[in-house]
Amino acid sequence: MRLLVTGGAGFIGSHYVRTLLDGGYAGAENARVTVVDKLTYAGNRANLPLHHDRLTFVEGDICDTALLHDVLPGHDAVLHFAAESHVDRSLADPSAFVRTNVGGTQNLLEACVRTGVRRVVHISTDEVYGSIARGAWTEDWPLAPNSPYAASKAGSDLMARAYWRTHGLEVSVTRCSNNYGPYQHPEKLIPLFVTNLLDGQPVPLYGDGRNVREWLHVSDHCAAVHLVLTRGRPGEIYNIGGGEERTNREITDLLLDLCGAPADLVRRVPDRKGHDLRYALDDTKIREELGYRPRVPFLTGLADVVSWYRDNPAWWEPLKERRAVAAGAPAAPGSGGPG
Numbered sequence: 107m108r109l110l111v112t113g114g115a116g117f118i119g120s121h122y123v124r125t126l127l128d129g130g131y132a133g134a135e136n137a138r139v140t141v142v143d144k145l146t147y148a149g150n151r152a153n154l155p156l157h158h159d160r161l162t163f164v165e166g167d168i169c170d171t172a173l174l175h176d177v178l179p180g181h182d183a184v185l186h187f188a189a190e191s192h193v194d195r196s197l198a199d200p201s202a203f204v205r206t207n208v209g210g211t212q213n214l215l216e217a218c219v220r221t222g223v224r225r226v227v228h229i230s231t232d233e234v235y236g237s238i239a240r241g242a243w244t245e246d247w248p249l250a251p252n253s254p255y256a257a258s259k260a261g262s263d264l265m266a267r268a269y270w271r272t273h274g275l276e277v278s279v280t281r282c283s284n285n286y287g288p289y290q291h292p293e294k295l296i297p298l299f300v301t302n303l304l305d306g307q308p309v310p311l312y313g314d315g316r317n318v319r320e321w322l323h324v325s326d327h328c329a330a331v332h333l334v335l336t337r338g339r340p341g342e343i344y345n346i347g348g349g350e351e352r353t354n355r356e357i358t359d360l361l362l363d364l365c366g367a368p369a370d371l372v373r374r375v376p377d378r379k380g381h382d383l384r385y386a387l388d389d390t391k392i393r394e395e396l397g398y399r400p401r402v403p404f405l406t407g408l409a410d411v412v413s414w415y416r417d418n419p420a421w422w423e424p425l426k427e428r429r430a431v432a433a434g435a436p437a438a439p440g441s442g443g444p445g
Contacts, residue, residue: 108137109181109182110139110142110178110181110183111141111184112168112188113189114139114143114187115145115149115151115153115154116143116187117148117287118187121328122331122332123161125328126139127139136160138162140163141161141164142164144167146190148291150289168211169205169213170213174221178223179222183223183224183227184218185227189207190203192255195255195293196253196258197379203254204254206258207255211262212262215266218275226266226269226276226278227334228279229282230279231282232284232385232387233253233256233382234251234259234263237252237384242388243387245281245345277341278339279342280344281346282330282387283347283385284319284321285322286411288410289421292426296357296411297422300411303362304419309373312376312378313374313375313376314355315353315354316355319351321348321351322346325402326346333398344396346389347389361408364408
C-alpha cells in the first residue's frame, strides 16, 4: 500500500504518519507514505521521522498542480489533512483559507482524477455545522459555518462531494471535534495555555469562558480516519466525536491544576467575533458502521499532554518565539479547529 498524506508535517497528519510507520494500524504495517507539506508556520519537519525508509517527504503546496501530477501516480489513496485551520487567523486573512482549503482541495481532487488515484479521505471539522444549543449534529445536518475558516472547510467538503458525484472519485469525508495531543502548535487553546502556564505567563480566556467544545485525542481521531480509509463508504460523511464536553473555563481550571499554576494568571480578553457557543457531534454512524470507539479518557489524555509539553520545551519554545516575533504580541487562543 502506498499512501499520500497532505499536511503530513502538521499536528494531526504527522500523528497519523508516525503511527502508521510504527505499525499502529492493522493491515498497513508495511505501507509506504509520501508526505506533501508546504511547511507553513504549522508544519514542522521535527514532527516526522524523516530518516524512515518507508517515508518520502516532499515540500510543496497542494495548490501546485504540476507538483501533484508529479507525486500522485502510483499511490493507492490520499489522506487529505492539509488545511489552514486557525479561526483567529481566518478573521485576519480569510483569503489564505479560501485559497488553501477550497482551491487547494479542488486542485488535489482534480489531480487525483487525472492521475488515476481513486481513493481519498478528506479530513474536515465539526465547525462546518455552526453552533448548536442542545443535542448533537448528525452527518445530514445542514451546513451553517460562522467563521471564514469554517466556511472554507464547508466549501472543501462540498467540493469533495462534487468530485464523488461527478467523477466517481471514491471520496469519504470525516468531521471531527476539537483535537488535542502532543506536537500541537502552541497557537491552539490547550498547548497555548499549557506552555504559558509552564512559563509562568498569563493565559487569555475569551469572554466568560462558557463556550463548550467536545474534545478528542489525536490518536483516537487518526485511528478513526484509518477506519474510514479502509472500511468507509465513498460519498459518505463520518462524524468523529470524543464524547467529552467541557467549557473553556473548565479546561482552564484543569490546566491550572495540572501545571500547578495560580488562578491569577487567567486574563479575560474580549470575545472573538462570531464565537460559536457550543459544538457537539453525534458519531453513532461511525461507531455502528465501522466499530469506532475513542480509547483515551480525557483526563488521562490531558495529563499526558501537559507532561509531554513539560518534557519537550525544545520543540515548542522556538515556535512561540517565532510566533511572538511575527505577531508583535501573543494572540488570544482559538478554541475551534481540529488541528
